[in-house]
Amino acid sequence: MIDVDPESDTFGKWLADFPLPPTLVSHHMYFNNDRTKIYITALGDAVLHVLDITRVPYRLKAVPAPECQISENMAFSADGTRFYVACLGSNNVLVGDAITDLPLTTIDLPEPHPHGIAVHDGIGRLLVSSSNSPDFSFIGDTITAIDLATMEPTGTYRVSNEPSPAKVGPAFILFLPGHEPPVAFVNNFAARSLLAAQWDPEKKDFAVQQIFEFGEAEHAFPIAMDFSAARDRMYLATSQPGSFHIFDTSGGVLQPVLIKTLTTAPGAHHFAITADERYAVVQNGLINFPGMNDGAITVIDLRAEEVAGQIDTLKDAGLTNNDIILLPPWNRPLGG
Amino acid sequence: MKYLALSVVALAAAAVLEPAKAEILAMVLYETKAEDSLQSLKLGGGPGARREGIAILDVDPESETFGAWLADYPLPPTLVSHHIYYNNDRSKAYVTALGDSLFHVLDMTRVPYRLKAIEVPACKVSENIVFSADGARFYMTCLESQNLLVGDPATALPIDYIDLPEPYPHGIAIHEGIDRMLVTSTNSTDMSYLGETFTAFEFSTLKPLNSYKTSNEPSPSRAAPAAILFRDKADPPFAVVNNWAAGTAWIAIWDPVAEGFAVQQIFDFAEIGHEFRRCPYLC
Numbered sequence: 177m178i179d180v181d182p183e184s185d186t187f188g189k190w191l192a193d194f195p196l197p198p199t200l201v202s203h204h205m206y207f208n209n210d211r212t213k214i215y216i217t218a219l220g221d222a223v224l225h226v227l228d229i230t231r232v233p234y235r236l237k238a239v240p241a242p243e244c245q246i247s248e249n250m251a252f253s254a255d256g257t258r259f260y261v262a263c264l265g266s267n268n269v270l271v272g273d274a275i276t277d278l279p280l281t282t283i284d285l286p287e288p289h290p291h292g293i294a295v296h297d298g299i300g301r302l303l304v305s306s307s308n309s310p311d312f313s314f315i316g317d318t319i320t321a322i323d324l325a326t327m328e329p330t331g332t333y334r335v336s337n338e339p340s341p342a343k344v345g346p347a348f349i350l351f352l353p354g355h356e357p358p359v360a361f362v363n364n365f366a367a368r369s370l371l372a373a374q375w376d377p378e379k380k381d382f383a384v385q386q387i388f389e390f391g392e393a394e395h396a397f398p399i400a401m402d403f404s405a406a407r408d409r410m411y412l413a414t415s416q417p418g419s420f421h422i423f424d425t426s427g428g429v430l431q432p433v434l435i436k437t438l439t440t441a442p443g444a445h446h447f448a449i450t451a452d453e454r455y456a457v458v459q460n461g462l463i464n465f466p467g468m469n470d471g472a473i474t475v476i477d478l479r480a481e482e483v484a485g486q487i488d489t490l491k492d493a494g495l496t497n498n499d500i501i502l503l504p505p506w507n508r509p510l511g512g
Numbered sequence: 513m514k515y516l517a518l519s520v521v522a523l524a525a526a527a528v529l530e531p532a533k534a535e536i537l538a539m540v541l542y543e544t545k546a547e548d549s550l551q552s553l554k555l556g557g558g559p560g561a562r563r564e565g566i567a568i569l570d571v572d573p574e575s576e577t578f579g580a581w582l583a584d585y586p587l588p589p590t591l592v593s594h595h596i597y598y599n600n601d602r603s604k605a606y607v608t609a610l611g612d613s614l615f616h617v618l619d620m621t622r623v624p625y626r627l628k629a630i631e632v633p634a635c636k637v638s639e640n641i642v643f644s645a646d647g648a649r650f651y652m653t654c655l656e657s658q659n660l661l662v663g664d665p666a667t668a669l670p671i672d673y674i675d676l677p678e679p680y681p682h683g684i685a686i687h688e689g690i691d692r693m694l695v696t697s698t699n700s701t702d703m704s705y706l707g708e709t710f711t712a713f714e715f716s717t718l719k720p721l722n723s724y725k726t727s728n729e730p731s732p733s734r735a736a737p738a739a740i741l742f743r744d745k746a747d748p749p750f751a752v753v754n755n756w757a758a759g760t761a762w763i764a765i766w767d768p769v770a771e772g773f774a775v776q777q778i779f780d781f782a783e784i785g786h787e788f789r790r791c792p793y794l795c
Binding site: 177186190191192193194195232233234235236 | 623
């Protein structure tokens, strides 16, 4: 737990620590809907961790989930009673009870190696990307829609205009909250491209289109993204060489215009935006890949659209980082 | 119905105040083991790997999480944290240190707890801390700088430093009912000096009054009195002093007529085979 406010006297200070098993390879953190618990996925052990933040000190609980190997991204149902985990190693989705934190069932998938996952209860759909095998011998090029009511796949959509196998590597998926018609954004980490899957309410189906592509050998590994609440800005991090990109979306979220690229550090991966949208806090570390595991944390001033500060606390301790979230009251859900 | 209502309120209050079942939490000051220990345990270590911190552990043997390391508050790796003391209302914990001339204050009213480092270059090798009954002052023994730090718990800042008639203070105890503060003279950091006295101060003025020897052997007996503890509610008041090198416990009984202490040995650990083994530390 680190103070990331560049205006604070204790900026960069490591305030507290909650130890995890050294074999875990923790990967991502997700708040439940009421932000009382944080779920932690893992690439190493087949275990989810749940951090109860209503107690002092916070309490970590390990939940064994042997049916879910290499847990990646998570999403929650709108009523907060179910969680869904993309299990990249076991090629399935784990459905769990977000009250007891226990696994309930799994969903088999038509395409392997799920990574990104997003839920839209309004249209009753779950989207899952087919990303990559752990050894990268397989790199996918599709997303699959699942009917939340039946847990059955309803369609698989290619996220590349190239012939199969395009090996584009769709990873992160984000349904933009409140947008009509519903639209999900998908980042292809290998193809360095961004696509949108827009819901057609009449056909009850998605139409996929590419809306941005980074140029050759420029910025690689786009993964996490977010939007301003006013929807006039889109933000995206790329891990190589390590950047934070600001897009103007005032002309529409499907027409992003890259207006600024800020250098962070190798491995720029996830970022968290403060509730007041003053800062974006970027963690620079992508699954401990050599050259993409810098370990610094970069704070971006979103008003000035400049780097406001860098935290080397973990880096100086010989550590890298895998994910970052802000605690309440600074936390803000994706999409604002 | 009035009593019933009060009972319900009392039960509700008890439920709120009762700690979670089967869990007893403790704060533990920890540091990386000494290099020879790491080698004997075949563990890694070496420069840069040293760690220090405050670990919160579940120490309830009946708990499912007995022994679990719940949380960690990192301390500087050069600190050599030593002791931890609550202030009177237990809202803050003070951490003394043998390495850096710093003490730390852990504010336990915030989530997560917040650690603040207070630089005290005039207090070297901070040992024990006591608080005044009203909580308005704290007193910290500074073994290496051979003085006593008087501080303000409200700001956590030093107010004054008191010189001492005997060197290397370690244990400290206050009894405001008899207006006395006792400070032991224990040992230099290289152990070349081992004390044999504690000194009584008039607490209201912080003036030294008398020093008392805690050994029946000829001086220098090198008995090394360390911890000192008042039995607050005893009448007459008394304090117990442990001589760590001599392996003995002494008692200092207050004489209200003479306004002084009568000291005597009350236990010798050699009697139960727990005498201090001087080697390899003092041979």
